[in-house]
Amino acid sequence: TRKLELFLSKVTTPVFGWIVQLMGWIIDGVYIVIDTIGIPNVGLAIILYTVIVYLFMYPLTKKQQKLSKMMSYMQPELSEIQKKYQGKRDQQSMYKMQEESNAIYQKYGTSPYGTCLPLLIQLPILYALYSVIYHIPGYIERVAEIFSGLATKIMLIPGGTNAFMGFINEHQVRVAVGEALTKTNVIDALSNMTANQWTALQAVPQFSDIASQISETAARSASVNSFFGLNITESPIETIQNAMSSGMWWMIILAVLVPVLAWFTQWITLKLSPQQASQSADQPGAGSMKVMNNFMPLFSAFLCFSFSLGIGIYWIAGAVIRGAQMVYINRKMMKIDVEELIRKNQEKAAKKAQAGQKDRVEGSRINEQAHVKTRRVEAKGKYTNDVTKGIDDYYEKSKNADPNSIFAKANMVRRFDETHSNDRKTNKKK
Numbered sequence: 001t002r003k004l005e006l007f008l009s010k011v012t013t014p015v016f017g018w019i020v021q022l023m024g025w026i027i028d029g030v031y032i033v034i035d036t037i038g039i040p041n042v043g044l045a046i047i048l049y050t051v052i053v054y055l056f057m058y059p060l061t062k063k064q065q066k067l068s069k070m071m072s073y074m075q076p077e078l079s080e081i082q083k084k085y086q087g088k089r090d091q092q093s094m095y096k097m098q099e100e101s102n103a104i105y106q107k108y109g110t111s112p113y114g115t116c117l118p119l120l121i122q123l124p125i126l127y128a129l130y131s132v133i134y135h136i137p138g139y140i141e142r143v144a145e146i147f148s149g150l151a152t153k154i155m156l157i158p159g160g161t162n163a164f165m166g167f168i169n170e171h172q173v174r175v176a177v178g179e180a181l182t183k184t185n186v187i188d189a190l191s192n193m194t195a196n197q198w199t200a201l202q203a204v205p206q207f208s209d210i211a212s213q214i215s216e217t218a219a220r221s222a223s224v225n226s227f228f229g230l231n232i233t234e235s236p237i238e239t240i241q242n243a244m245s246s247g248m249w250w251m252i253i254l255a256v257l258v259p260v261l262a263w264f265t266q267w268i269t270l271k272l273s274p275q276q277a278s279q280s281a282d283q284p285g286a287g288s289m290k291v292m293n294n295f296m297p298l299f300s301a302f303l304c305f306s307f308s309l310g311i312g313i314y315w316i317a318g319a320v321i322r323g324a325q326m327v328y329i330n331r332k333m334m335k336i337d338v339e340e341l342i343r344k345n346q347e348k349a350a351k352k353a354q355a356g357q358k359d360r361v362e363g364s365r366i367n368e369q370a371h372v373k374t375r376r377v378e379a380k381g382k383y384t385n386d387v388t389k390g391i392d393d394y395y396e397k398s399k400n401a402d403p404n405s406i407f408a409k410a411n412m413v414r415r416f417d418e419t420h421s422n423d424r425k426t427n428k429k430k
Contacts, residue, residue, distance in 0.1 A: 020128040024139030026052060027132055031140045042143065043227030043313055046133055050317040053129050058325060060122050065329040068273065070110055070345070077104050109345025133314050137191045143224060144187055150217045151186035153210050163206040164189070171197050174308070192308070194234045195222065196242065225310075230254055232310040239309070258312040263301035265319030270297065272326040 027049040034044055054061075078101060085097040105111055137144040154160045161181045168175065168189055175189040193201070198218035202211045225232050229251065230239060236255040243251035270293045304312045 016124055016128065019124055020131050023049075023053065023125075023128045023132045027136075028140050028142075031142060035142055040142070040224050041227065042136055042140070042224050043232050043310065045140065046232075046310060046314050047317045049132075050129065050314055051321055053125065054318065054321040054325070057122055057125060061322070061325050062329055064119060064122075065326065066333065067110065069330075069333050070108055070342075073342075074104055074108050074110075107346075108342050109348060109350075130314070133310060135188070136310070137187050138184075143191065146220045146224065147187045147190040147217060148183075150210070150213055151183050151190060153213060154186055154207070155181075155183055157206060157210070159206055163204055167201060167204055171200055173197060190217065191221070192233050193218075193221070194238055194242075195231060227309070227313065228254060230258075230309055232313060233308055235308055236305045236312070255309075258309055258316070259301040259304035262304045262312050262315045262319070263297045265316050265323065266297040266300055267294070269319050269323045269326065272323055272330065 027045060030048045030052065031040070031042075031045045034040065034048070081097060081100050081104070084100075085093050088094070088097075132139050137147065154164050157163075164186060165181050167173075173189045174192045175185065195218070198214065198221070201207065201218075202214045207214060221233070222231060234242070236258055239255040240252050243249065243255065300315060304315065
C-alpha cells in the first residue's frame, strides 16, 4: 500500500504559525530536559509534551465541562419544547419555540453558544500540538542535528539531490517535496525513514562514499525513535510486516495494541463527557449522536494503522489525559450544588444584561445631546438667514424713498460700500 505523504515544512502562517511555534518551544524544552538527564527519546518527549499542553488547557477544559454539565440539566426541558413544536414549520410556531428555548437558557443563566467558545479556543491549540508532532525535526533542534550532517553531505555530492529525489519516490518515503530539493526536505525525509529504507539508502551508488555515515545516522535515529522496542517513525502496518518477516511476534502484538488503545481511550473519553452520560434514548438526535460517538474512535483506530506510531502515541496520551481531567472535574461537579451554580450563572447573566442596558442608556443620552446641539446650530443658522433677509428687504424698500430721508441716505451708504468692496476685490486679484 502507498504511504501517506506528509507536508513537514514548519507552519509560518500568521497567528496560527505563532501558536505552532510556541508549541514547538515547549516540546524542544522537554526534549532538552530529558536529553540532559540521559533519556533522549522522541516518544517520551511526545507524551510529556502532550501532558504539559493539556495541563495548560485545563481551565478551558474545566469551563467547558461545567457548561456541558449545565446543558445536561437543561436538555430535558429543551427536548420537551422540541417535542411540543415537532412537525410545526410555520413562522409563528418557530418564533414561539425559539422564545421558549431562550427562556430556558435565561433561567439557567447560559446561552446556546456557551460551550462553543472554550472549544473554539482549544481547537487551534490542539491542531498546533498535532502539527508539531508531525514535524519533530522542525521544532526539536537536537533531533534535527542528528540528520543535519548527512543531509549536507547528500546535498554536496554531485548528482546527490537527484539521486535522493529518486530514492524518495521509489521507496515512497512519507514526505512531500517541491521541484527543488532543499536541506530541510532531506532532513524531513531522513527523520521519517524506516529501518528498511535506511538499509536501501546505503545501497544507492551515489552514496557509497558516505555509507558509513548513513549507517551511523540510522543507528542514532533508531535510538531516539525507539519506544518499547517499536520504531515510532513506522506505521503499525509496516511494523507488523517487518515483524512477520523477522519472526518477532511480540512486536506484532505491540503494533496492534497502539490502534486498539487509541480506539479504547477515545471511546472512554466520550463516555465520560457530561452530555453523553445524561443523554436519554428518546431525545432528538440521540440515535445519530450515539452512532457518531461509536464511529469516531473506530475511525481513529483505522487511521492509526496508516499513520506513524508517534501519532498513535499522541492520540493515546491525549485521550488518557482528557479522561483523567474529566473524571476529576466530574467528581468536583458532583459536590457542587446545581441550584447554587444556576443562581451564580443567573447573576452573571443579569450583570451582563445590566451593563448592556447602561451602555444603551449612555448611548441614547449622547445621541440626544448631539440632536440638541444640531437643532441649536440649525436654529442659529435660520436666525442668521432671517436677519440677513430682513436687512435686504429694508434696503430694497429704501430705494424709492425721499432723497432727503434717512432711508435714502442709508441706501446710498450701502451702494458706496458695495462699490468699494468690489473695487478692493478686483485690485486684490490683479
